[in-house]
Amino acid sequence: MTKFVKVASVSGGKDSVAMLIVMKEQGIRPDYVVFLNTGIEFPQQVHYVHQKLAPWVKENFSLDITEIHPKEPFALQVKKRGVPFAPAGRWCCRTIKKEPFYLWLREKGIRYLDLYLGYAADEEERFRNAKRQVKSYARKFGVKIVHLYAPLLDADITEEDALKLTRKHGLYNELYDHFKRTGCYLCPYQSLDDWRALFWNFPKLFNAAKTLEEMSIREHGKTFRRDYTLAELEMRFRLEKRQAKIEEYVMI
Numbered sequence: 001m002t003k004f005v006k007v008a009s010v011s012g013g014k015d016s017v018a019m020l021i022v023m024k025e026q027g028i029r030p031d032y033v034v035f036l037n038t039g040i041e042f043p044q045q046v047h048y049v050h051q052k053l054a055p056w057v058k059e060n061f062s063l064d065i066t067e068i069h070p071k072e073p074f075a076l077q078v079k080k081r082g083v084p085f086a087p088a089g090r091w092c093c094r095t096i097k098k099e100p101f102y103l104w105l106r107e108k109g110i111r112y113l114d115l116y117l118g119y120a121a122d123e124e125e126r127f128r129n130a131k132r133q134v135k136s137y138a139r140k141f142g143v144k145i146v147h148l149y150a151p152l153l154d155a156d157i158t159e160e161d162a163l164k165l166t167r168k169h170g171l172y173n174e175l176y177d178h179f180k181r182t183g184c185y186l187c188p189y190q191s192l193d194d195w196r197a198l199f200w201n202f203p204k205l206f207n208a209a210k211t212l213e214e215m216s217i218r219e220h221g222k223t224f225r226r227d228y229t230l231a232e233l234e235m236r237f238r239l240e241k242r243q244a245k246i247e248e249y250v251m252i
């Protein structure tokens with residue numbers, strides 16, 4: 001039997017969480033709330049989804065969050081092809097997010113769906129591009145996305161508003177104390193500031209990323225960034241701190 005469902009995709013970031021709040025306010029009830037756990041999430045993000053978001057989803061939609069995992073661990077993928085690097089070699093989104101999602105739909109026998117994504121009002125162009133790509137990618141798996149919705153965009157809610165909305169509803173994600181974004185901790189698209197914040201606040205995760213990059217350099221000659229390896233970034237961040245201390249001392 002052909003199934004048609006409404007699926008809301010959440011990452012635990014402010015936009016997708018605010019999207020759920022808006023859906024609730026507008027009386028839109030998804031059939032599934034899915035969390036694509038890439039295996040390289042911040043542990044704090046996974047904890048947030050399990051401990052804070054899941055009870056809210058249960059209370060407001062009477063649903064459990066469906067957690068979807070890639071078939072192979074990320075480290076194994078890196079061993080085969082090296083780390084994803086920006087901008088040309090980003091294989092990760094496809095392999096650890098999209099594929100597992102569409103395979104899950106197929107396993108569930110879902111052929112038609114409305115998909116709800118957390119694009120905000122200031123991401124109109126990104127949403128337009130996503131619309132094209134997502135629909136054609138879905139077709140490869142024999143799935144038709146009937147409508148792709150961005151409830152935040154439709155309600156003219158910006159990223160900043162989204163963060164406020166999560167605060168107001170007790171769903172603030174504390175990773176925003178350190179970062180502007182909360183994707184995978186080793187995302188090659190993150191800014192230098194985010195790598196710096198990762199290094200100083202989450203050193204174990206920075207080291208995990210560095211270890212993966214070292215393997216990737218040895219076996220594929222690939223790094224996360226074009227300008228620095230993570231080992232070089234580490235040196236840079238330590239030097240910056242030392243320099244700041246010297247300047248502070250000279251001022252005194």
Ligand code: SF4
Binds near residue numbers: 084186
């Ligand atoms: S958030 Fe970054 S690392 Fe994670 S899948 Fe997307 S591009 Fe890849």
